[in-house]
Amino acid sequence: MRLHHNIMKIGLVLMTLTMLICIVFSYSIKLNYPVFLRYCIETEAVSNQADSYNRLVMELQYITNSNDNRLVNQVVFKEAPEIYFRASETLPGNNSLGFFIKTTTNRQLGISMGRYSLRTIYVYQDSYFREDWKGEKELNTAVLYFSDGSTRNVDLGRIILYSETNEEGVLAPETTTSSSDFSSSTSYRVEDNVRLLNFSSPLLGNAPDFMYFKIDNINFTDISGMEYEKGNGLRITSKFNNSQASSYHYDVYDIRPKLNYKIEDGATKYIRVYNIRWQRSIYDFKNTLNYLKERGAI
Amino acid sequence: MYSGYRQIFWGLFLCTFHINIGLIQVIPAFIGWLIVAGGLYTLYDAYAYTSFRKAHYTVIAIAGISLFGFIADFLGKRYEILTYMPILIAIVEFLFIYYLLEGSIQYFLDAGEEAVAAGIKSNLQIYMLVFIFSNILGCIALTIFDQTLLFIYMCLAFILILWLMRIVSRLKKIHQEPLITMQESEINDK
Structure with a gap:
């Protein structure tokens, strides 16, 4: 029975120690506020x-x-x-x-x-x-x-x-696709000759580095002066390169910039672009721990 | 001997399988533990082995912890520490199982049933090792709240309690008549 007695003693110490360590750990990661x-x-x-x-x-x-x-x-x-x-x-x-x-x-x-x-x-x-x-x-x-x-x-x-107010424009949306990896594309048909001015949104300056936002493969910052003739197609694509974002980058993005353009009679019009959306799915405990550490909550 | 083990068996059964009617738990776990304590007292009363007495006290401790958990749950209190209640109960339960089987081994040795005693001994050894592993795993699972680990822990805990019930059930059936008298057991225990 000596062996059994020793197993009992060691087991008791091991289990109690594990429980105490786990209790201390769970208290140390407890959030004081949401x-x-x-x-x-x-x-x-x-x-x-x-x-x-x-x-x-x-x-x-x-x-x-x-x-x-x-x-x-x-x-x-x-x-x-x-x-x-x-x-x-x-x-x-x-x-x-x-x-x-x-x-x-x-x-x-x-x-x-x-x-x-x-x-x-x-x-x-x-x-x-x-x-x-x-x-x-x-x-x-x-x-x-x-x-x-x-x-x-x-x-x-x-x-x-x-x-x-939704005003009448000369860019008619044709097809929109968006995917679960947060890439999307929207095609427009140009109904009159237009000259693109810029994209405006207060949030574009806060866009993450891993966001790619283009019009016909031209980066969104360089579109000023691009001209389209009546009947042309225009394609806006957005993509977030998930692999470039850290696994605990939990910030949420939903940027809806206005595409400003000039029509032939000199009037300035805009169309709002949707689907530039990114949100990491949150389910992993380890990543969440890292995120909370980064935010200084634990 | 028989009635003591029978009480322990049914006590364990009630601890494992709760009967609920709607929102109300008809027989809470601590009642099951009190029945186990009653069974152990019967054994101690009949044979006066100190192991049975120790087992009896540990089970009363389990019933106390279990009652505290039941009241806290009833009042809707969600103390952080309550998360570790199953682990705390399991640690005390570990002692109970050890003392119960130690007492039984002693009983069968005194009764000259070495084969039965050896059978319980080998069972106890494996049982304790699996129990320690399961409990450490459960503790980690509860801390990180990993669903897969929790599922494995719950399966292991269920297997362990069924295993214990089987051991107790076999002990109950081995000898329905006492093999030795109380006087003999007292002499042997001293």
Whole structure:
């Protein structure tokens, strides 16, 4: 029995030590506050009364401890306190509690990633502007209201809320393709002779190095002066080279630049380009640890 | 002997398979552990081996931890430390299994059943090694919350408890009649 006794003793020490090390580790990686991803996005606002009511205008994601069961239920942007946004962590129709689901405290919130969980806040714009509003508003800091009554100021990066009227142009969209690797291409048919001016977006300066954005294989910064004749095709392509981005580059990009051009009569027109979107799928615990370290949260 | 092992067997069964009606857990795990403790007390009462007494106390400790977890869960508290409750219970359970089988080995040796004792000995050795491995793996899995590791840990934990139930069930069936008297066991234990 001596051998058994020794195995018991060694096993006991090993298991206790492992448990203590794991407890210390899990406390050391515990987040003191939720960490929001940084955004560099443009999104269209609900601009007037006639526009659809209660529309999803953005999705914000944050990383928190897996046992954090608070929910965000309101978002107020410091730069636009007059606009009322409604926030919810569940999509409509997705929050029913069945009979066999245990108590709400045990409900799994968000996507589980090791000790953390990735939550999504769906932000709806409930109110409309009293008068039709056209233009751009930059939102940076949000005040988040949690279900336990606490609030938190969060720097979300740059979110551009815009509203515009769709004016008739001479570039008619023909085909659009976009792929899950965040590459996309849009073809336009030129209906009148045009001279391209530039791409304008407040966010183009914040675009990551691994973004490639071209018109007919010409880089977007060098398009000024390019001319197209009536009947020509114009192809805009965007691509994000995922391999150049670090595996924990969790910033979200959704840039919607305006392509400004001049038509023959000298008038300046623009068309907005969509689908320049990049967001790394977040599921890996190790990458998340690196990301949180980089953000200084742990 | 028979009734003691029978109680331990059914106690372990109730700890493993919870009966839930809707949201309510009819028999929480700590009740199962109290039944196991009762079985161990019966064994100690009949044969007075110190191993059975030690096993009895460890199982009472498990029941206490389990009751604490049950109350915390009922009140909806999600303490960080509760994540490690299964590991803590498993460490104490490890002691219980050791003392239970040590007591049983002693009993069969005293009864002159060397073959049975040797069988339990070899079982105990492998069992302890697998148990240690499973528990360390479980601890790491709970820390990094890796779904694959957690699944392997849960499978191993399930196999281990079934294995233990099989050992107890066999011990129960070996001798339904006592092989030695209490006086003999007391003398041997001293």
